[in-house]
Amino acid sequence: MAGGLITDFSIHLHADYSSAILPLIRREDISLILLNIRNDHLTGMGLCEQIRRESPVPIILLGGSSDFDLARKALMFDVSDYLTDPVNPEELARSLEAVKRKLGPLSRSNTPSQAVGEAAGERDSAASCSIINTIKQYVDEQLHQNITLKRISDSLNFNCAYLGQKFKQHENMSFNEYLLRQRMEKAKLLLETTEMKIYEIADAVGYTEMDWFYKKFREYTGTSANEYRKQCFITA
Template sequence: MYKVLFVDLNQHSREKIPYTLDWNRAGFALEGYADTSAAALSLCGKDHFSLVAINMNEAQAEGIELCGRIRCQSFVPIILIGGVSDFQLARKAMYYQVSDYLPDPLSADDLTASLLTLKHKLDSALQADHHAHALSSSENDSSAQTNVIDKVKEYVEEALHQNITLKEISNILHFNCSYLGQKFKCHVNMTFNEYLLQQRMEKAKSLLQHTDMKVYEIANVVGYSEMDWFYKKFKSYTGVSANEYRKMISITA
C-alpha cells in the first residue's frame, strides 16, 4: 500500500470526491493531511510519502507554487486535483514533473484511473529497486564491481521513463555517489549522464523508426516531460529534429 499525503488548499471541500474515493482499492492509503503549503512541506520532510495529492480548486496559483517548493526537496509523484482547465497552469505542472493534472469537473473514475496508472509506475520502480538491492555486494571485488555496473544499466533501462539520478542509484546500492560515478566511467568509458542521455536518445530513435507514436508520447517514454528540452537534446544528439529523423528513416526504409 502506497502512502498518500493529501493537501487541501481549498478547505471548504472536505466532502468532495478525494475524501469519498476508496483509495485502498487503487493501492493507496491516505496517511497524512495538510491544509496549508507550509504544513505540507513540513510533513514531506518528516515522512516518506509515495504520492502527494493536492486539491487546489480555487487556489491554483498556490497549488502550482507548492509543486515547485516540493520539487526543491523531493521527486515524489504529485497529482493536482480541481480548478479550471488552464493551458499555462498545465505547462507549469509539466515543468514540475507533475504525474497528473485533473481539473474540474472531476469524477471518481478519472481519479481512480490516474491512481492505477501511477501505481503501475511505482510498482515497476519498486521492482527495479529490489533487483538492484539484491545484487549490491563487495566494492573491493572486481567482478562484484562489474556486476554493480550491470545493475546500474538495468536500473536505467527499467526506469528510463522516470527522473533518474546517480545519487538515487548510489543510495539503493549503498555506494558513495562519487565513487560509483568513477567506477561507472572506468567500465563504460563515459559518464553516467552521458550514458543516460545515450540510452534515452537511442530508445527515442528506435520508437521513431518502429512505431507510430507521436513525438510527445515518445518524449514521455524516455523521461522528458518538457518537449522543448527533448527536442533540444534529440537534435544535439542526432543533428536533426525528431520529425526530420522519422522522415529520413521512412525514406530509406
C-alpha cells in the first residue's frame, strides 16, 4: 500500500497482496509505503526485507505488536516508524509529517549532492530516534530484569559504545542514569500506590540485593524507602 493521509501526500496505489508490492515499486514513482501488518507480522517483516533489497523508500508499519523483537527487526530494515495496534491517528499524522520533512530537502535544494547529504542526515537522526525509543521501550518492559546496555546492543546488532554515545546525545544523560531514574521512579510509584513489601518492590524494579536497593533509593530520594512510604501516608 502506498501513499499518505495528510498535506502533500495522496493515495497513489494500493495492493491487497504482498506479491504485488515489489512490481509496483519497480515501475512507479512512490515516495512512501504504508504497510499494514496487523494480521501477519512475520510476512510484513519479510516484505520489508525484500523492499530494502531494491529501494530506500520510506516505510511506515501499521498495526504492529508491542513485542520488542518485532520492533528490533523493523529497525534493522530502516523502517521510518512502527505503529502498534490499534493505530493512533495522531501518531500516524506525526509520522507522515516526519517523512514529509525528510523528503522535503530533496525537492527544495538546488544542489543534488547537498540535498542527498541533508536527507541522509535527517534519516540518520530519525533512525537514532527510533533506536532510542526501542531501547526505552525495552527498559520499560524489562525493568524487573537484569538490564545492561551491552545486552541491548547485542540484541540490536549495534556497538555498545556507539549506542551509549547516541543515547546520551539524545537523552542528555547516560543509559545507566536513565535506567536508575526509571527504576527509582517506579519504586516510588509502587510505594505510593500499593501495599507491596519493600523486598517485593525492589525485585519488581530489578534489584535482587536489598542493601543495594536501599542505598540507591536513599541516594536518589534523600530518604529511606520506609520513610518515603510513611511520608506518603502522612501527606495523603
